[in-house]
Amino acid sequence: MKPAVKLAQLSRGMGALIGIAAVFVVLALAGVAFGSTWIPIDQVAGVILGGGDKTQQIIILQLRLPRVVAAILAGGAMGVAGYLLQKITRNTLASPGVLGVIDGAALGVVLFLALLSDESNALVTSIAWQPVAAAIGALTAIALVFILSGRQASSAIRLLLFGIAIAAVAKAITMVMMLVGPIYRTSQAARWIAGAVNEVNWGEIQITAIALVPVMALVFLAARKLPPADLDEVSARGVGLNLPLFRIAIFVLSAVLTALAVAFVGGIGFIGLMAPHLARLLVGRSITIGILGSFLVGAVMLVGADLIVRVLFAPLEVPAGTVTAVIGTPYFLFLLMRKGRTHG
């Protein structure tokens, strides 16, 4: 009887995961098919598999596929970062945005662009360092939030409050940098801060993908320790998990994931908040499936947001991050109000 119940729960989660994956595939193909000219799905598949004519190859492989792949990687990484943060703080309001990690990463990149460009606005160093700059910014932000929260770093509310404060400070410094910076860099940074996937190229995608592989491997390694992290600190130590140490490890992992998402695509807000929610709602409490689900839902959201801006605002290029923000902000307010009710 009992194993059957377990199996039923697991397969419900698996079923939901397969459903999300199907939506993901359809949306990703649609993301490539839509644009100034519509290319039928079968031809899209043909080109990706190595066929098609020259024009279609250029449109798909050079223009459309990179932005879809970039959206998948960035949205997915953001979803997983949010999942980890919500799990470790035991608070559904936690996300890379709320904890100041996105703005920290943004500041890291803006400083990198400002300090390491020459007179003609060319980078004096390799673009591969951009994610490193984002990671330094993200890690600095989360470290500050953690240190400022002090001995009560286990209190989610304190972390969130300091996160919002750090985010505001990082945003302010970024603004100043943009106001005093060179015009070209400023307009580039502005688009980038809103979060846009249209200017990402294959080289940047390669860097992101290569870095994501070991980070995701670490995430799945850490996943085994996540169940006891649901407990209070003393009980977690009781079953052999050094929770304070593990919490730092998870914060570092989420900051790195956020940095990878943000480094080339920019500060796409609220995916890290919404994707894990939706994923948990769909697949249930299982952790491995929850992580995969968060990745896919995050990817679906960003690919979808990019599709929306392309369909609604063409020929203008509106950053996809504006869509996620427009949907995400009321969602965040809704969560806040619901939380207020259950605790009041």
Next chain:
Amino acid sequence: MDKRLAVESLSVAYGQAKVLDAISLAIPDGKITVLAGPNGCGKSTLLRAIRRLHTPRSGRVLLGDTDVAKLSDRDLARQIGLLAQSPSAPEDMLVEELVRLGRYPHQSMLQPWSPKDADALEAAMFGTGVAHLRDRRLGSLSGGQLQRVWIAMVLAQETSVICLDEPVNHLDMAHQIDCLDLVSRLNGEHGRTVVLVLHDLNLAARYADRLVFLKNGAVVAEGSPRELMDETLIARVFDIQCRVIEDPVHERPMCIPMRNSSPRFSA
């Protein structure tokens, strides 16, 4: 069970304030030892130091011949179980999921969930009478049920020593007795060594094989409940005048508090 638990001149301090001052204590194997004393005497700190939640300023806790400071987190969790004073877990967690966490220290990358883990899980759930609740969410349980589930988690850990920090604090009278009867049964049937922190002196005297009185971070007295339930000693440790009589039902000493012996509350 040759892994005898002993505390050797253990001192613990929070910053400058010394909370435990050179405590030495032998915990008898397979027995229930109750730590008691007035508020702030250091009894919870001692229990937590035994489970290495505090780093001692000096001294050590020995498990057999091993200093617990030298054990890994996992090894320690396989030998000493702990029920925290106010444990918490997500309300939407299932009862079985929580009890399952007791098996966490027995698993690793190379040792996934095994039949042995499943057996321990079932034994713990049936032993504490929570098996019928396995698919319930924690948020839907009563205080008494929830405490049983937490005890089941600690039991599933299959440690030779179990520490419980004021396990009956938030329970009503019926559930206090229910919970401590359960602990005493686990001690009797499974021979687990139990270290308990209890506030209520009469409950302490009723369930303890060995009673330890602490005050100001030091052990004032230790012995059987009959030895320690002494009117003069209780007055000295707890600042209260009392009469000690024999509980006619359980044939244990019990104390009837009368008047505070310290001048601070007198009119």
